[in-house]
Amino acid sequence: MRIITATYPDFLQKVYIEATDVDLNYDDYIIVETSRGNELLKVLKPPYEVSEDDIVEAEGKMLRISTAEDMERYESNKLKAMTAYDYANGAIKEQALDMHLVNAKYTLDQKKLIFNFTATERIDFRELVKVLANKYRTRIELRQISVRDEAKYLGGIGPCGRAHCCSTFLGDFIPVSIQMAKNQDLSLSPTRISGACGRLMCCLNYEDEYYEDTRNKMPDVGQSIDTPNGRGKVIGINILDLVVQVKYEDDYIREYHQDELEAEEV
Template sequence: MIELITATQLDYFDNIYIEAKEDKVERDDFIITETKRGIEMLRVVKPNYHVPKDNIVEPDGRFVRRATEEDVETFHNNQSLAQEALGFCKEAVVKEGLDMQLVNAKYTLDRKKLIFNFTADERVDFRNLVRVLATRFKTRIELRQIGVRDEAKYLGGIGPCGRAHCCSTFLGDFVPVSIQMAKNQDLSLSPTKISGACGRLMCCLNYEDEYYEDAREQMPDVGQTIETPDGRAVVIGMNILDLVVKVKYKDDYIREYHCDELNAAGGVQ
């Protein structure tokens, strides 16, 4: 299987398509593919690699051939034309009085389709807008309503970690993220601390959640009385990453123990 990307849209292709053309692709190669969106030029972000049987996904399209210099030039020309189309569409949206915010526009490589992505709070009746755009650009028009996460994915940006948004670089499908994940990791529940550029919970909360859940099963809760190597004490804090528990004794003496030490002493009572 090979993994490709264009405008932060990840696609997966079965290696059989490439083998049939006797072409070997490497990272950063450009190839021409046929996807559900149409004929596109994509950049390879991960060349052929083995995929476990349980992780196999349905291919997103068909490999056609390697891209030529002419294809690259056409791609860049299409980008310029798409930007002009985006400006025209924004004016048309205002004239039509539609409550929608355009995110971007993109031509397929053969210019047989012009795709506009937009966000909106409610469903939008854009049938007349499609007619206006089709008359102006003489091609098939497709308007797609996307969510705020998809908008951040297309627009890109820098996260609080100082790196490019995960969704704009390597994430494929969005994984559900819950507030419980932030609680498991003892993070601040302030929306400004755990929300991404899209305004939703940060996708990275999911990355270490499994570890924190497993670690918490080995550790007592704050406020519990446990048996330690030096007697009974109350848990007042913990370091989940290091599996260290902080306790306080009746004489206010505070000490830290590793979970292994507590388990050997009898653990939670």
């Protein structure tokens, strides 16, 4: 099966599209037929073959390469969706629904108007759908998304001073655990290890494999080990520099590189 890896122009999310016999390049815009209607997508990876073992269920089928008219319609739809967003926000307040509207989006053919929202619990929005359908005379879809997806949609700057990873290059979210922060000896204060979404920062995963592998090769704090200057107790380790702090019976403290300790073991 030949597929294309693509994404939405305003929202970085990898989707897999059934390809046609057309030459494409990275960053080309294409028109795709999906279950929601015809949509404009941007190519991340041109057509490639997928083996039966790695088969991916395509989320749509490419129809053609986009035209200037398609791009104009896309921009026009964005303006109309902004107006729909404001109207829907007003309707939500009138109905006192406990939900936060994130954005609104038309499919390229305007056959569906999609509203993404977050909420702490399940929302009965049937009346809201009726109001919106009566106003815009098209199919309405309200999708409850996670706070991580909300941060990806809205974008912003992380504590590192750079744009959110999820909004710039992370196509899919990676599971992150508190153990990753512990492996890296980071502060476990929620304000220090949480992103704008309020969840653990995705970047905790980036170096976790290195920290875990390296920690397994180094002695544990509190362990007694042999050193070039005799036997002592480990009181600290520096994983990045591969340095071990050792304290002796006379309270003298000395640092050793991991290579020195391995040579001592030999």
